[in-house]
Amino acid sequence: MQGSLTDTEIISRVLKGEQPLFANLVERYQNYVFTLVLRFVEGREDAEELSQDIFVKAYRSLADFRGESKFSTWLYTIVRTSCITFLRKRKLDTTSIDNEKTYLQLESQESNFKANSIEAKSRQAMVNQAINLLSPGDAQLITLFYKGEQTLEEIGTIIGIDPNTVKVKLHRARQRLREKMEKYFSHEVRDIQGE
Template structure:
């Protein structure tokens, strides 16, 4: 397996016939995509099925990827539309970000971790719990910016909004996230400040 390649380098390899290179992209983005899908689907099994569909669709459509945005932005769009299509087809309810089970499933993905990984996971879990207390719109922009590592321009493209609108939404969402963390996780935030 080749390392040190950018997403676009890997995509070029796949387009030239190196199908094994695609596994690098799957490995890099599988947790990100799975987390996004869990925000729509309550069942881990359904989320795994949809995640596989997302990567198959992305592979088949790789020739259509123009590189105008990050590969992760393009993949996010496929994951979102595939999740919504799955829900419509199966007539399931879209899960709110306020649903504790959604994050519980995401948090239970990996079982055997060392102590420092557990500590890191608990910090992430705390932030995820605070994010789930936000409105779906706030949670979406926070998730795209931090978990998806999307730029403001890329988020604007995904959401179909102006970049300045996204910048304001992100600023307000950060403020509300800070308020939620201070209100509901005051002791944990205080403990983190001592590290």
């Protein structure tokens, strides 16, 4: 019964004092939030802790959700700001999440991924690994578009940029993803294309 409630219905009831209902929202969005956080933060433990904080933040500021956008769009905005704050606290240079430093860090990871590419047995695992090789900004865009069920306009709201710029950035992100897949998983890609 409670599982069939819409996000807005749950929110209005939580705001009226039915705190346990918030668990439905957590259940519904935990995988999306956790995946998005993992695109920014290395290590599952840190990502899980940060994801919990994000849900606590969302709960505390639930009264600020005015229903002008989807709950998921509002929640992903909290995810993004929380991740950026987390990275800043970690003394990482996050002036731009697409900056060179991040790339350098990722480049150093690439050799490990290359060595483990044989372990990428399933297609999904391969794509996930390739996404992890992208910059956090690109990985986040692809995750929001394909897994977060967000439109270009909604992604624009989350990131704070124009939908047309989102389109261009998404196009480039997909291009880079294909390059990574061709570079590190060429064998698997050939297998898929040969099928």
